Amino acid sequence: MLSNQYRTEVIRMNIIRSFKSLGTVNTISVKGEISSSVLDRAQAMVTEMDDRWSVFKDSSEISLINRNAGITPVTVSSDTIELLTFARSISIESHGAFSITIGPLSQVWRKALKSMTLPDQHTVRQIRRLVSDKAIQIDPEMNTVYLPVMGMSIDLGSIAKGYAADQIRDYLKSEGVNEAIINCGGTVCVIGRAQQIGIQHPRMMTGVPFAAVTLCNQSAVTSGDYEQGFDFRGRRYHHIIDARTGEPCRSRLAGVTLTGGSAMLLDALSTAVYVAGIEAGASLIRKRNIECIAITDNMEVICTDNIGKQLRFLPQK
Secondary structure, three states, X not given: OOOOOOOEEEOOOOOOEEEEEOOEEEXXXXXXXXXXXXXXXXXXXXXXXXXXXXXXXXXXXXXXXXXXXXXXXXXXXXXXXXXXXXXXXXXXXXXXXXXXXXXXXXHHHHHHHHHOOXXXXXXXXXXXXXXOHHHOEEEOOOOEEEOOOOOOOOOOOOOHHHHHHHHHHHHHHHOOOOOEEEEEOOEEXXXXXXXXXXXXXXXXXXXXXXXXXXXXXXXXXXXEOOOOEEEEOOEEEEOOEEOXXXXXXXXXXXXXXXXXXXXXXXXXXXXXXXXXXXXXXXXXXXXXXOEEEEEEOOOOEXXXXXXXXXXXXXXXX
């Protein structure tokens, strides 16, 4: 198969609505007439998800779950139950390459990346013991979630945008929208006719694609090391943490882009493939009719056969 991944960018279509939420800029582009109330509702849906799931909001359901780790189960919304149940299943299937209980490690490395200094390795080893998606206790009948060990915490940053993009897509279609592009910070859903989607060059500034793919009623999600990080003694330290080691992953990939149907699934699996590496990650996508474009850290492009045939490389300035 082929490997390559960066931030996905919309190459063309007029922006109808743009707003910040889920820690990123979201855009909804629609061709044809659409009422402002539909766009208002779509934006409100994402804002409500951010209110429920952001680890940076003390009142969010995820923050409440995290504060009550080792203390008591927390009653949450049905959407949260759905998302956590799905995320846990992908974590188990990927043997931890994708993880949502990575919260404690994310906090440590977030500070490290900001200060461009490495965290204490003993601290990392201790915190890594708090990472266990299997340990999340979800009760769908009572709508409760419980983290059994004090200090555990959930972070949905690796899947929430995909869920949001899927929900916006389904809502717009229910309102009669036949042609649109939803872009949740690089997580892209296309409704209707084929659209060209650019794939971010991992070693260039944001918004500079190295190639383009054409999507029709599909989604594309990218994971890569280009957004946050620094180089130290010949190694790249970035924001995608391998929960199995407690450190930024060393899969020798610069980026991975997946295309397929569900943006939520692609969001989770793009992280899993990026962390696990192209060979181990192949088994996660092969049975799901998902296409992959990956790029190694020495800029070799690897693709699955179908998408490789239509991948169009763009000239670089």
